[in-house]
Amino acid sequence: MTNTNAPGERPWLKTDLSVEDRVGLLLDQMTLAEKVGQTHQSANIDPEADADLIERGGIGSSLYASGATGGNERDGGVLSDAINAAQRHAVEGSRLGIPLLFARDVIHGHRTVYPIPLAMAATWDEELALACARMAANEAVVDGVAWTFAPMLDISEDPRWGRVAESLGESPVLAGRLGAAMVKGFQGEDPSAATSLGACAKHFVGYGLAAGGRDYDTVSVGQNTLRNLHLRPFKSVVDAGVMSVMAAFIDIDGVPMHAHRHLLREVLKDEWGFKGVVVGDWGGVGQLVDQGVATDLRDAASQAIHAGLDMDMCSGAYAAHLEELVQSGEVGMGMVDDAVRRILRMKLSLGLFERPYVEAPTAAFIPAPTPASRELARDAAASSLVLLSNNGILPLAADPGRLLLTGPFLDEGDALLGTWVLDGRGEDVASPGAAFRARLGDQLMVDDGRFSDVGISMVRHADVTVALVGEHRSRSGEDRCISTLDLPAGQLDVLREIAGLGKPLVVVVFSGRPLDLGPVLELADAVLLAWHPGTESGPAIADALFGDVAPRGRLPMTFPRSVGHLPWSSHQRPAGRPIPAASDPVHGRYLDALTQPVLPFGFGLSYTTFEYSPLTLSSTEMAPDGTIEVSVMVTNTGSRAGREIVQLYLRDLVSDVTRPLQELADWALLDLEPGASAVARFPVTPAQLGYYDRTMTYRIDPGDAEVMVGPDVSHGQVARIAVTT
Numbered sequence: 157m158t159n160t161n162a163p164g165e166r167p168w169l170k171t172d173l174s175v176e177d178r179v180g181l182l183l184d185q186m187t188l189a190e191k192v193g194q195t196h197q198s199a200n201i202d203p204e205a206d207a208d209l210i211e212r213g214g215i216g217s218s219l220y221a222s223g224a225t226g227g228n229e230r231d232g233g234v235l236s237d238a239i240n241a242a243q244r245h246a247v248e249g250s251r252l253g254i255p256l257l258f259a260r261d262v263i264h265g266h267r268t269v270y271p272i273p274l275a276m277a278a279t280w281d282e283e284l285a286l287a288c289a290r291m292a293a294n295e296a297v298v299d300g301v302a303w304t305f306a307p308m309l310d311i312s313e314d315p316r317w318g319r320v321a322e323s324l325g326e327s328p329v330l331a332g333r334l335g336a337a338m339v340k341g342f343q344g345e346d347p348s349a350a351t352s353l354g355a356c357a358k359h360f361v362g363y364g365l366a367a368g369g370r371d372y373d374t375v376s377v378g379q380n381t382l383r384n385l386h387l388r389p390f391k392s393v394v395d396a397g398v399m400s401v402m403a404a405f406i407d408i409d410g411v412p413m414h415a416h417r418h419l420l421r422e423v424l425k426d427e428w429g430f431k432g433v434v435v436g437d438w439g440g441v442g443q444l445v446d447q448g449v450a451t452d453l454r455d456a457a458s459q460a461i462h463a464g465l466d467m468d469m470c471s472g473a474y475a476a477h478l479e480e481l482v483q484s485g486e487v488g489m490g491m492v493d494d495a496v497r498r499i500l501r502m503k504l505s506l507g508l509f510e511r512p513y514v515e516a517p518t519a520a521f522i523p524a525p526t527p528a529s530r531e532l533a534r535d536a537a538a539s540s541l542v543l544l545s546n547n548g549i550l551p552l553a554a555d556p557g558r559l560l561l562t563g564p565f566l567d568e569g570d571a572l573l574g575t576w577v578l579d580g581r582g583e584d585v586a587s588p589g590a591a592f593r594a595r596l597g598d599q600l601m602v603d604d605g606r607f608s609d610v611g612i613s614m615v616r617h618a619d620v621t622v623a624l625v626g627e628h629r630s631r632s633g634e635d636r637c638i639s640t641l642d643l644p645a646g647q648l649d650v651l652r653e654i655a656g657l658g659k660p661l662v663v664v665v666f667s668g669r670p671l672d673l674g675p676v677l678e679l680a681d682a683v684l685l686a687w688h689p690g691t692e693s694g695p696a697i698a699d700a701l702f703g704d705v706a707p708r709g710r711l712p713m714t715f716p717r718s719v720g721h722l723p724w725s726s727h728q729r730p731a732g733r734p735i736p737a738a739s740d741p742v743h744g745r746y747l748d749a750l751t752q753p754v755l756p757f758g759f760g761l762s763y764t765t766f767e768y769s770p771l772t773l774s775s776t777e778m779a780p781d782g783t784i785e786v787s788v789m790v791t792n793t794g795s796r797a798g799r800e801i802v803q804l805y806l807r808d809l810v811s812d813v814t815r816p817l818q819e820l821a822d823w824a825l826l827d828l829e830p831g832a833s834a835v836a837r838f839p840v841t842p843a844q845l846g847y848y849d850r851t852m853t854y855r856i857d858p859g860d861a862e863v864m865v866g867p868d869v870s871h872g873q874v875a876r877i878a879v880t881t
């Protein structure tokens with residue numbers, strides 16, 4: 157370890173130079189082998205075994221995750237000592253001293269775990285999403301993490317796909333805005349600050365369309381749907397300054413994303429002007445061979461770098477073949493330089509050259525959950541709960557009589573953290589059992605949690621039963637797809653028996669996806685959807701059931717009637733023969749079932765009622781560069797405080813290609829005390845009606861459009877507006 161860090165000898169260390177100048181100075185010094193090294197990311201680097209590789213500049217980044225489907229596998233945690241030791245080889249032992257970039261999936265929290273992303277989407281709350289990402293970054297940097305692979309922005313319309321749990325739902329606008337908030341939270345105001353992480357938008361693009369909801373499967377989608385739907389949230393976060401984008405495992409109409417030159421290079425980099433790093437997914441470059449489009453790893457490396465993929469995650473194809481591909485003239489040096497420039501730009505922007513090592517924890521950086529992080533986790537969990545039905549049984553009285561808490565999640569902690577938790581710990585979780593015991597003491601009856609006959613018989617002795625059912629965290633996430641949307645085996649049978657006893661029944665459902673909850677809604681007096689709420693699961697649920705906090709989440713995905721109804725989403729486009737209204741069951745699309753979903757996008761109840769005034773429009777005509785204001789006054793007409801999420805949907809009435817019958821365009825969170833009113837104001841611009849036409853040209857049509865304002869996609873007041881020429 158003989159090299160020096162003196163800026164005199166290493167001019168790229170001079171912080172008064174611009175990042176671009178520093179990148180240029182460094183790039184000029186690099187050999188081809190060193191450049192290729194930067195494009196190579198390996199997993200779980202070992203400071204001893206990999207010392208030589210690091211010191212010859214053969215590696216640019218290391219990913220700490222337990223395996224290729226790390227979202228459901230636990231590991232020993234990040235070892236900051238090992239990170240520092242590996243970094244020392246890079247900074248002090250390599251010729252140019254370029255620091256390594258350490259990555260880890262910090263998806264919905266680090267040590268403190270917030271609700272799964274789909275649940276965060278149910279909050280519709282950008283400030284909250286930003287705050288949780290910020291707190292996660294604060295915790296993760298202490299462990300030496302510099303780069304996270306979040307937010308996940310795959311438009312999710314198929315609940316069979318286990319990864320919907322990681323997503324921000326089915327709306328491009330909701331996902332795009334919440335994703336941008338998360339990017340700001342992770343990267344902070346100043347990405348070079350000690351508390352900032354680099355963010356990564358994934359999985360570019362169309363992964364949510366994997367055939368049959370089967371993870372990693374193929375995708376057939378037209379360019380128009382890609383442009384008008386799937387690419388949009390990615391564009392939002394690119395505009396928000398996300399530092400990296402990850403390619404998806406899938407192919408699009410036969411072209412694997414890791415070799416998709418049009419989408420990676422021409423759209424993302426050239427058209428959108430993205431200056432960050434395009435990273436492959438785990439082994440994705442090598443999988444071009446498995447996908448049958450590359451003869452071998454060398455061919456795979458060539459195709460991927462031509463397509464614009466800058467960093468190869470864990471396949472080793474770039475490390476093994478890129479140098480020779482350049483020497484043979486098959487890959488131009490300019491292409492490698494472009495990839496390396498992006499990687500160095502990210503490292504410099506993150507301040508890695510100034511702060512390559514993990515700093516000792518200080519009072520500001522406490523890895524275990526703190527009172528402040530727990531408070532945030534409780535608020536986030538409370539905001540994500542969606543009340544699906546309630547015949548008046550909720551909120552429970554502070555003294556509810558004898559309350560039986562039952563079901564497989566009674567004393568669970570870890571199971572409620574959700575998928576993609578590498579560092580959160582089950583023992584940090586306040587379980588539902590603990591939270592109810594703290595509230596009710598002796599009045600609480602609990603069964604053994606096995607949901608057995610004995611437990612069922614206890615229902616007879618209880619005044620009210622709260623059943624905790626649904627999915628264990630390991631039933632969703634990567635490679636965790638299901639072929640029916642039923643509750644896990646046996647749970648509905650037990651619920652039927654409990655309900656058959658005729659006593660008051662509240663059901664709390666944990667899940668990482670929309671399930672077929674039709675039968676549960678019929679059986680229960682109230683159903684609360686809790687998703688996987690994270691570290692503060694128990695207290696948040698107790699707060700909601702006892703009415704300390706009114707449930708305030710709204711569904712970010714449609715809940716279809718059954719698996720046979722898939723696909724269905726809130727942005728259905730008009731067919732030549734429209735689907736008959738839900739009120740017309742006779743003429744539905746299916747002979748054997750109603751067509752419409754059980755629960756529409758945007759749906760969620762409160763403990764109070766809201767009344768909407770008639771819609772007001774500042775004008776019915778909008779100039780091409782103009783804005784009109786659509787507003788509505790909302791009054792809390794009930795006796796409890798509550799939040800209404802007022803939603804604005806738009807429809808272009810005549811367009812060059814079919815456009816959604818309704819598309820979420822904006823929303824407002826109104827927290828109202830009993831009797832209070834507030835006005836939701838939505839500035840509407842023609843750009844919100846813009847789309848790509850038959851020639852893939854972006855356009856805004858003059859002519860008529862519809863606005864709808866209401867509490868969910870299936871209800872609202874409609875008004876006509878027009879874009880003038």
Ligand code: BGC
Nearest residue numbers: 221224225226261305437438
């Ligand atoms: C997943 C990515 C993840 C990566 C690294 C892959 O299997 O698809 O979402 O970021 O692993 O852990």
